[in-house]
Amino acid sequence: MMRVFVIAEHRMGELNPISIEMLNLANALKGDGTSEAVVIGKDINAYAEELAKYADVVWKIEDNSLENYNPELYIDVLMQLFANNKPDVVLIGNTSCGSEYAPYLAVKLNAPIATDVVAVNATDGMKVSRYLFQGKLMTDLKLKDAETYVLTIRQGVFKEGVEVNGEIKDAGIKPSKEPARKFVQYIEPEVGEVDISQAEVIVAVGRGIDDESNIELAEELAELLGGVVAGSRPVIDNGWLPKDRQVGISGKIVKPKLYLALGISGAFQHVMGMKDSELIIAVNKDPEAPIFGVAHYGIVGDIFEVFPELVEKLNEMKG
Amino acid sequence: MNIIVLAKHAPDPESEINVASDGKSVDERGLVFDINDWDRYAIEEAIRIKEEKGGEVVVVGVGSKCEDTLRKCLAMGADRAIKIPVDTSLDAYQTAEAIKEAIKDEKFDLILAGMMSQDLNNAQVGVLLAAMLDLPFATAVSVISSIEDNSLTVARELEGGYNEEVTLPTPCLITVQSGINEPRYVSIMGIKRAKTKEMKEVSVSPTTSTLEVEKMYLPPVKKAEMIEGDPSEIANKLIEILKDRGLI
Numbered sequence: 001m002m003r004v005f006v007i008a009e010h011r012m013g014e015l016n017p018i019s020i021e022m023l024n025l026a027n028a029l030k031g032d033g034t035s036e037a038v039v040i041g042k043d044i045n046a047y048a049e050e051l052a053k054y055a056d057v058v059w060k061i062e063d064n065s066l067e068n069y070n071p072e073l074y075i076d077v078l079m080q081l082f083a084n085n086k087p088d089v090v091l092i093g094n095t096s097c098g099s100e101y102a103p104y105l106a107v108k109l110n111a112p113i114a115t116d117v118v119a120v121n122a123t124d125g126m127k128v129s130r131y132l133f134q135g136k137l138m139t140d141l142k143l144k145d146a147e148t149y150v151l152t153i154r155q156g157v158f159k160e161g162v163e164v165n166g167e168i169k170d171a172g173i174k175p176s177k178e179p180a181r182k183f184v185q186y187i188e189p190e191v192g193e194v195d196i197s198q199a200e201v202i203v204a205v206g207r208g209i210d211d212e213s214n215i216e217l218a219e220e221l222a223e224l225l226g227g228v229v230a231g232s233r234p235v236i237d238n239g240w241l242p243k244d245r246q247v248g249i250s251g252k253i254v255k256p257k258l259y260l261a262l263g264i265s266g267a268f269q270h271v272m273g274m275k276d277s278e279l280i281i282a283v284n285k286d287p288e289a290p291i292f293g294v295a296h297y298g299i300v301g302d303i304f305e306v307f308p309e310l311v312e313k314l315n316e317m318k319g
Numbered sequence: 320m321n322i323i324v325l326a327k328h329a330p331d332p333e334s335e336i337n338v339a340s341d342g343k344s345v346d347e348r349g350l351v352f353d354i355n356d357w358d359r360y361a362i363e364e365a366i367r368i369k370e371e372k373g374g375e376v377v378v379v380g381v382g383s384k385c386e387d388t389l390r391k392c393l394a395m396g397a398d399r400a401i402k403i404p405v406d407t408s409l410d411a412y413q414t415a416e417a418i419k420e421a422i423k424d425e426k427f428d429l430i431l432a433g434m435m436s437q438d439l440n441n442a443q444v445g446v447l448l449a450a451m452l453d454l455p456f457a458t459a460v461s462v463i464s465s466i467e468d469n470s471l472t473v474a475r476e477l478e479g480g481y482n483e484e485v486t487l488p489t490p491c492l493i494t495v496q497s498g499i500n501e502p503r504y505v506s507i508m509g510i511k512r513a514k515t516k517e518m519k520e521v522s523v524s525p526t527t528s529t530l531e532v533e534k535m536y537l538p539p540v541k542k543a544e545m546i547e548g549d550p551s552e553i554a555n556k557l558i559e560i561l562k563d564r565g566l567i
């Protein structure tokens with residue numbers, strides 16, 4: 001009987017939806033076994049109730065010292081829980097925090113691990129699918145036969161599921177030690193002069209823009225379209241645009257009426273920040289670029305050829 | 320402060336990526352290898368700490384072809400390199416085990432790794448090594464804000480532009496996020512100096528693999544409607560679409 005554990009994630013008073021998505025996956029995998037959520041923190045009753053809709057069992061691990069995520073304490077309490085409740089599979093969100101402690105937990109559980117997983121087949125051993133090269137290739141992996149597997153799950157993949165309305169249990173577990181690493185504080189995002197999440201038109205540039213001096217072209221186009229310029233992470237890392245212009249998982253989520261993606265490959269972390277835009281037009285010289293998987297219209301070509309022509313025509317129209 | 324940096328010699332995702340004829344691996348022919356992008360930031364961070372606090376930077380690479388990347392790190396300013404020559408591709412567990420074995424006689428205050436590799440995107444090796452060595456750790460570090468005698472304060476990147484600040488005692492392991500610094504270019508002087516620096520080979524026998532690749536393939540994608548033509552035709556079609564939508 002398979003026991004599939006899901007480690008819920010929450011921060012600053014909000015349950016991360018990946019927690020429910022993982023329970024959907026757990027319910028699909030468990031067969032005649034159980035889906036079991038684990039929620040760790042302080043004041044976690046509301047999370048436990050939400051999770052119980054989708055889990056057969058919810059384990060609460062509650063303590064004042066668990067108020068903020070700490071990987072050492074998470075591993076400490078999880079190892080205590082798993083000592084008496086042996087998991088067949090442990091699912092963890094492939095988030096900043098989840099991807100941090102999952103490999104450590106895998107070592108302590110002596111479990112094979114696969115990260116950023118988008119499909120799971122547990123009928124004949126443990127097989128998973130995941131992307132490579134930031135979305136350009138995909139691979140099916142078979143993990144070595146083991147008693148327990150650890151998988152981190154990509155968000156937004158397992159959205160469909162059914163309610164199972166399970167029970168909530170207090171695990172009665174407390175951390176057994178002081179962690180070496182200490183949480184100090186959260187640091188809020190910087191606020192700049194433009195809030196790209198409110199913009200109706202965004203001209204977004206990626207590494208394909210090639211040089212800081214070319215940002216001007218994007219600015220000209222944005223101005224003609226009444227929009228703002230934003231960028232993918234490398235553009236911000238290079239200091240070509242300020243941090244508050246970054247679109248993506250570690251930047252801003254945007255939903256403009258028009259999103260022009262110029263020289264952006266379409267890595268998952270970027271796409272998560274713009275996929276709900278009303279109209280997405282992408283220009284990329286690589287016909288296989290993953291961005292064409294989310295764009296409504298695509299142009300295979302050099303931005304420096306398509307761009308100036310468009311700017312000129314728009315200028316003509318304005319007279 | 321003595322620092323060990325892990326640097327992977329990795330294929331550039333912008334090079335030509337094709338599945339090999341076995342259907343299970345990447346065709347090496349189109350690939351251009353260089354230092355893994357995240358590791359460029361890691362080595363730069365290590366050199367900056369050394370420049371400020373003194374100590375030694377040792378760079379470690381796993382793979383029979385990793386020498387170019389190790390030389391590059393030496394040219395940037397690392398003091399010496401440890402090469403672990405293995406021919407087969409190792410999984411993340413095996414890679415971490417090999418590094419653990421190769422550095423067992425090293426004295427260090429800090430291990431710096433990249434947050435993930437640019438080819439396989441596993442984001443595992445650093446943390447696996449921390450677990451094997453029982454070290455305190457933090458991933459996706461975007462700033463090392465202070466370095467005291469026995470501790471570090473760092474910010475690690477969360478979602479949505481948030482960071483969390485944490486402190487860690489040394490020795491510890493950190494994986495760095497891109498953008499933590501501006502990596503320097505390799506100078507001619509640096510390349511010259513690198514030639515005289517120590518590159519030690521340490522052979523280790525790999526542990527057994529924890530995974531098997533069954534298949535590698537191009538991901539299925541829903542395709543956008545493609546606009547074709549010369550730049551002028553494309554511009555006209557774009558303007559039509561924008562007009563239809565009331566955007567201009």
Ligand SMILES: Cc1cc2nc3c(=O)[nH]c(=O)nc-3n(C[C@H](O)[C@H](O)[C@H](O)COP(=O)(O)OP(=O)(O)OC[C@H]3O[C@@H](n4cnc5c(N)ncnc54)[C@H](O)[C@@H]3O)c2cc1C
Nearest residue numbers: 206207208232233248249250251263264265270285302303
């Ligand atoms: C934890 C984590 C968080 C992240 N958060 C974010 C985030 O919030 N936002 C984000 O964007 N990324 C984020 N990333 C990085 C992400 O994985 C990708 O590395 C990044 O999105 C790639 O940016 P890019 O598409 O601009 O560059 P690349 O992937 O290098 O793509 C450049 C593209 O430009 C094309 N090109 C080049 N020249 C031309 C030309 N002349 N004309 C037309 N096309 C051209 C190329 O074909 C290529 O497709 C994150 C990564 C991690 C690990």
Ligand SMILES: Cc1cc2nc3c(=O)[nH]c(=O)nc-3n(C[C@H](O)[C@H](O)[C@H](O)COP(=O)(O)OP(=O)(O)OC[C@H]3O[C@@H](n4cnc5c(N)ncnc54)[C@H](O)[C@@H]3O)c2cc1C
Nearest residue numbers: 325326327381408409410411432433435436441442443444
């Ligand atoms: C035959 C075979 C095929 C494989 N194919 C796949 C596959 O298709 N998909 C898949 O997901 N995994 C695959 N793996 C597993 C993959 O090879 C390992 O995960 C890999 O060795 C670990 O590196 P990574 O790229 O995952 O590193 P990550 O964990 O992503 O790297 C994080 C950091 O660890 C350090 N680091 C990583 N590797 C090295 C190194 N070699 N030298 C020095 N420092 C390093 C760097 O600082 C790097 O920034 C395969 C393994 C085998 C045995």
